[in-house]
Amino acid sequence: MKKYRITILFxxxxxxxxxxxxxxxxxxDINLDPNSPSLANxxxxxxxxxxxxxxxxxxxxxxxxxxxxxxxxxxxRTNIQFTNFSGLDYVxxxxxxxxxxxxxxxxxxNSDPETMSETYVTGLCNSNINQIAVARxxxxxxxxxxxxxxxxxxxSEALQAKEGNYKPKYDDQQSIYTDLNKELEEAYTQFVxxxxxxxxxxxxxxxxxxxxxxxxxxxxxxxAIKLFKADPGSGQTRFAKAYGDGFIRSNADIFLYPYLNExxxxxxxxxxxxxxxxxxxxxxxxxxxxxxxYQDPRISAYAVxxxxxxxxxxxxxxxxxxxxxYALEDVSQYNPKHYAQNAPGVLITPSITLLAAAEAAExxxxxxxxxxxxxxxxxxxxxxxxxxxxxxxxxxxxPDVAYKTGGTQAERLAQIAMQKWLASYMQDSxxxxxxxxxxGVPVLEPGEFALVDAxxxxxxxxxxxxxxxxxxxxxxxxxxxxxxxxxxVWWDK
Numbered sequence: 001m002k003k004y005r006i007t008i009l010f011x012x013x014x015x016x017x018x019x020x021x022x023x024x025x026x027x028x029d030i031n032l033d034p035n036s037p038s039l040a041n042x043x044x045x046x047x048x049x050x051x052x053x054x055x056x057x058x059x060x061x062x063x064x065x066x067x068x069x070x071x072x073x074x075x076x077r078t079n080i081q082f083t084n085f086s087g088l089d090y091v092x093x094x095x096x097x098x099x100x101x102x103x104x105x106x107x108x109x110n111s112d113p114e115t116m117s118e119t120y121v122t123g124l125c126n127s128n129i130n131q132i133a134v135a136r137x138x139x140x141x142x143x144x145x146x147x148x149x150x151x152x153x154x155x156s157e158a159l160q161a162k163e164g165n166y167k168p169k170y171d172d173q174q175s176i177y178t179d180l181n182k183e184l185e186e187a188y189t190q191f192v193x194x195x196x197x198x199x200x201x202x203x204x205x206x207x208x209x210x211x212x213x214x215x216x217x218x219x220x221x222x223x224a225i226k227l228f229k230a231d232p233g234s235g236q237t238r239f240a241k242a243y244g245d246g247f248i249r250s251n252a253d254i255f256l257y258p259y260l261n262e263x264x265x266x267x268x269x270x271x272x273x274x275x276x277x278x279x280x281x282x283x284x285x286x287x288x289x290x291x292x293x294y295q296d297p298r299i300s301a302y303a304v305x306x307x308x309x310x311x312x313x314x315x316x317x318x319x320x321x322x323x324x325x326y327a328l329e330d331v332s333q334y335n336p337k338h339y340a341q342n343a344p345g346v347l348i349t350p351s352i353t354l355l356a357a358a359e360a361a362e363x364x365x366x367x368x369x370x371x372x373x374x375x376x377x378x379x380x381x382x383x384x385x386x387x388x389x390x391x392x393x394x395x396x397x398x399p400d401v402a403y404k405t406g407g408t409q410a411e412r413l414a415q416i417a418m419q420k421w422l423a424s425y426m427q428d429s430x431x432x433x434x435x436x437x438x439x440g441v442p443v444l445e446p447g448e449f450a451l452v453d454a455x456x457x458x459x460x461x462x463x464x465x466x467x468x469x470x471x472x473x474x475x476x477x478x479x480x481x482x483x484x485x486x487x488x489v490w491w492d493k
Contacts, residue, residue: 009037009229010303011063014368015073032462035136040105041120041410042109042110042121042123042131043123043124043198043201044101044201045103045106046102046106046131046134046201046202046216047203048098048099049098049099049138049205050104050203050257051265052094052099053095053098054138054141054204054345055098055257057145057347057428057429057430058257058268058347059269059345059347059429060429063272063280064087065429065431066087067430067433068281068425068426069082069085070433071421071424071429071436072088072286072434072444072467073284073426073442074281075281075282075283075286075313075316075318076281076282076314076323077279077280077281077314077328077331079320080280080319080320080449082290082357082446083316084317084449084451085450085452085456086451087459088459088485089460090149090150090459090460090462092153092462092465093233093283093464093465093468094380095146096158099138099142100142100143100159101140102325103135103137104135104159106131106132106135107131107135111132117297119261121148123198124197125195127192127195129190129192129195130190130191130192130209131194131197132190133187134212136186136190137184137187137212137215137219139183140180140187141182141185141215143155143176143359144180144181144223146429147173147489148226148430148467148489148491149430149432149459150458150459151458151480152171152173152476152479153176153195154170154171154469155171155175155176155179156169156179157198160468166468167472169472169478170473170475170491172479172480173489173490173491174230174231174241174490176383176493177223177227177490178234180223181223181224183240184216184219184220184223185241186342188213188217188220191212191213191491192218193209193210196326197209197212201418203257204255204256204257211253213246214248214253215248215253215255215348217242217243217245217246218242218247218255220238220239220241221242221243221353221356221357221360222353222356222431223238224236224238224242226438226491227491228359229436229491229493230491230493231269236360239356239365240360240428243357243360243366243368248348248353249350249353249380250380253350254347254348254384255343255348256345257344257345257347258344258345259345260342262341263340267339267342267343267344267345269334269339269343270339270340270341274341275337277327279333282333283302283312283314283331283334284313284316285313285314285316286313286316287303287313288311288312288313291311291422293400294395294398294401295395295398296422297382297387297391298385298425299311301337301387302334302335302338302425302426303332303335304333304334304335305331306329306330307329308329309361312332313331314331315327317445317449317450322449323485331433338426347427347428347431348428349382349384349427350377350384351377351378351420352373352423352424352427352431353378354373354376354377354380355374355423357373357377358373358374358377359413361373362409362416370403370412371486374403375396375403378392378395378401378419379392379425381419382395397487401419413439414439414441417435417438417439420435420439422440436455437488439493454486455488456486457489458487458488458489459485460483460485462474462477
């Protein structure tokens with residue numbers, strides 16, 4: 001992998017402006033203000049959008065990895081403040097003033113006849129169409145996460161400050177999902193595989209357009225599979241199209257954010273565990289007990305044994321007095337590979353897309369063997385962590401894992417959901433949260449000392465977001481329901 005030296009400061013307030021210093025190989029120091037068209041170099045806009053927009057979906061926060069907490073992959077051992085679900089809101093404004101704005105600018109510069117041939121535009125790729133297609137794809141991926149977390153968001157009128165619209169309406173999630181699928185399908189047809197992106201700036205796929213196409217189809221699969229209750233007809237049509245277009249099916253195509261062995265761009269858990277010497281979070285008892293129940297070989301890839309040679313997950317949902325009963329040596333810690341300085345932020349893997357395909361096959365959405373896809377997904381999931389051969393065959397032969405061809409559809413779907421939950425540890429936690437909301441597998445409870453009665457169904461809007469646009473915020477909650485963590489998003493029936 002090529003080495004990138006990147007230092008970027010991002011302002012994430014609604015009125016913020018990006019100032020970016022990027023050192024990429026021998027390009028030297030370049031100060032970039034995307035608000036100035038003469039300096040809006042698409043290479044750095046894309047790098048900035050990648051750096052600011054994608055890592056949050058990996059863990060959703062260093063000191064508040066709420067997605068991992070909501071799915072009960074992690075527990076707190078000290079300073080209990082998040083596993084009691086005290087965090088309520090999720091601020092989305094920074095995505096609009098940051099990554100979404102930069103990607104929109106890339107599309108504008110590559111669409112405008114006066115700028116599309118300029119060197120500051122063509123440096124990212126000599127194909128304007130490919131730049132547009134990649135930017136549309138990445139925008140859709142970001143928007144999907146934002147609407148999945150809070151529900152209605154500014155969409156159709158968003159990013160129109162240049163036109164004087166500083167208070168966009170909040171769109172309903174159904175219309176957002178419909179347009180995101182349209183954007184992605186149109187972008188897919190735009191891709192030209194013979195014109196790669198500049199690999200110095202494409203930190204995800206080193207310019208490989210074929211891999212971007214598979215990523216595009218995978219995002220469409222993620223969108224479509226969530227519609228099995230809210231809009232199954234559209235879900236089936238969209239999923240079948242994405243499945244047929246070709247998706248992330250090999251571990252060589254995993255969509256991940258490449259952290260580096262340097263302080264400017266290091267894995268956030270490295271900063272938390274090594275640099276700050278904090279041990280706030282440990283693998284939860286919910287996770288470890290489930291891995292032990294399934295005799296899952298991934299337990300050694302996910303965690304290490306405690307001081308007594310046992311796998312013991314930190315109980316979830318304790319108060320400070322209860323948590324204080326467990327010394328550091330009593331509980332299992334992360335496998336060190338998860339907090340290496342350059343540990344990648346894993347986002348979309350073949351195990352997740354294949355399990356979505358298995359679910360679609362089980363529902364009759366595609367003509368394929370659900371069992372074969374399920375087994376292929378588990379093979380990919382274990383292989384991702386270095387387990388092959390007998391590790392895979394022995395795991396698949398276990399009664400709780402072997403596909404229940406003689407059981408009910410509900411039992412088979414529960415198996416798919418469980419394997420998705422097991423595979424999603426330390427991956428895209430927002431998508432894992434969406435999957436858990438769809439299935440409720442495994443059964444999770446918030447804990448005796450939680451400030452909520454049940455696992456939340458969404459995050460609330462951030463005050464800095466709705467204070468800037470109160471009229472449209474009020475219209476959104478009137479349409480969607482109270483701005484509470486118990487209010488469900490559209491597809492979460």
